[in-house]
Amino acid sequence: MPEMKTTPLYDTYQKMGAKLIDFGGYLLPVQISGIKQEHQAVRTAAGLFDVSHMGEFYLEGKNAESFLQRMVTNDVSRTEPGDAMYTAMCYENGGTVDDLMIYRLTATNFMLVVNAANIDKDFDWLTRHLDGQAELTNESENIALLALQGPRAAGILQKLTAFDPSALPHFKFRQNVPVAGTDVLLSRTGYTGEDGFEIYCPWNHAASLWSALLEAGKDDGLLPCGLGARDTLRFEARLPLYGQELSASISPLEAGIGFAVKTGKKADFIGREALAGQKKNGLSRKSVGIEMLDRAIPRAHYPVYAGGVRIGEITSGTQSPTLGKNLGLALIDAAYTSIGTVVEIDVRGKQKQAQVVRTPFYKRS
Template identity: 65%
Template sequence: MPDLKTTPLYDYYRSHDAKLIDFGGFLLPVQITGIKNEHDAVRNAAGIFDVSHMGEFLVYGEEAENFLQKMVTNDVSKARPGDALYTAMCYENGGTVDDLLIYCLNQNKYRLVVNAANIEKDFNWLSEHASKKLKLINQSDKIALLAVQGPLAMSIVQKITNYDLSTIKHFKFADQIPLENVTCLVSRTGYTGEDGLEIYCSWEKATTLWNALLTAGEANGLIPCGLGARDTLRFEARPPLYGQELSAAITPLEAGIGFAVKTGKTEDFIGRAVLKQQKDNGLTRKIIGLEMIDRAIPRAHYSVYAGDTKVGEVTTGTQSPTLGKNLGLALVATEWTKLGTVLDVVIRGKRKKAKVVKTPFYKRS
């Protein structure tokens, strides 16, 4: 696969017989020791993920805050240095360009972290709307990202630094932190439904840091994990996945991330009018959880019916490793989204019954 990009951990994957796939233009592991094994490690101990395929942009200049206020749905003016802000970018019709994290380095300087498959599209979209006074730099090929997730994640990473990581609260970060002599930005964020850290370092130092973290966590059950477990963990915890629960045809409100849409903020933003209308008038469709009643697994793009009427489509589905149930997320007409409603999912030409259930499917108590 000569046209695919690789991360700094490619040699590690090859030497450990990881199963590699094309994901967002990168050659990445879907699994290393097995999806269920990796999933269970994160739920019960800790797992480490190489997510260096994610994109990173630097936005800075006196107009940086105002620019981002115009481009994203959340209220950037509320972010202070050390804050990580989850948000979305939208088209004029309310459809989603991408969902992303914004790190406030200072009031004139921000780091944006975007989805791998959207790097070029997002950078072009931002560039089209940026003034000449603003600096916008794509740093995606210079910054690596490792995520350590799970109930033991914090104590494991603490072993390789003198910095008190417990001082970093959820959706906060600290910059210029030494981890095993590697200078990092350390963020109390993640994508798995567990506590943990996302760690940004230079591309060249990623393998050194990866090995140091694996050594530090060896006695605590830390194992390397691939994209398969990352997705099953994400699915159970309910964050949306771009291209499935979010897309140019699905708004952030329909996807269930209304907490990141601030239509009442002072500054106007792209897509605001449509999103405000959806908030004021109510949604005609939204993402809901499904639990199969019949024995079958729902998969993305399977049709959902109420009687003879198609009312929606599955966006993600699998057998939950944690719960042992066949579950799905689906974009469904609002009148069919009441908890307990029984719907049909068309699986290989046959209708299989499912019921609407509460999400997230998993939440650590």
């Protein structure tokens, strides 16, 4: 069994007595003060997450853009330096290699941020297709990432920098922003459904930056948060999780992120033909929101039935901390995806009724 990896905040977690779990090969806290409390802090005030387990690759060279255009589903040619873009990488059959963020640093330099469990797989996949078009380096062990999320995030951050974070548009970033004495890449992005910022910094500066942010936000209700709240927050906002809503056998279109699939862009890309076929012929299955009618919580991999016939399965599910409802995301036969359709969830051998509902479950005003 491989040795577990840790982030720069491992010693901090030990001192806090946080409950640590294996996530993508890293030891990370599932909760610190409590999932519901942390979740509520992000929705109403602010939360701070250590997401240093995410992978960062640098891609540079005059052909870097054309290489990315071949590898990802979104249209990278529409970005300018300072733009962040969400996209997917696909196999020829339309299945998903990973979903990722692309940061355009300059005309010829990019940073790719990939899921922790997929770092090695993604790096191998990209390297296999490079053909000398650009230079790719894995900087995952040198770059740490903190996410400050919630309606008070900008005000908290402002206490530590001369830069005005509220002036940074969504899905834009700024390099070399001094925050608490450390130059960071500051991005107005996140994975919670709330406003907020992602802060990329040198690995050995993460612990001091974490402490400075918590101190700055102590009077604003800022809480340190674990993976549990990160999951419930992204779920309510219908943001997909790789390995659940997305996988090698689930396409970006089936997962509901068709906005990041540009089959009409000029450049050809891996999986384009399969995805264009799905668009043209219609999807045979789709990801939908599920609300339980009976008393039960839908969990990942619970089978979904209609009229005694299995039509799919739950990909994610929980009791929503914000809404107090038992909700799920399910990948099911497209014939049963109309809003209001009643289905049955197999909950440990018992059939429980649910209905298809609109998503996202939560959207900030």
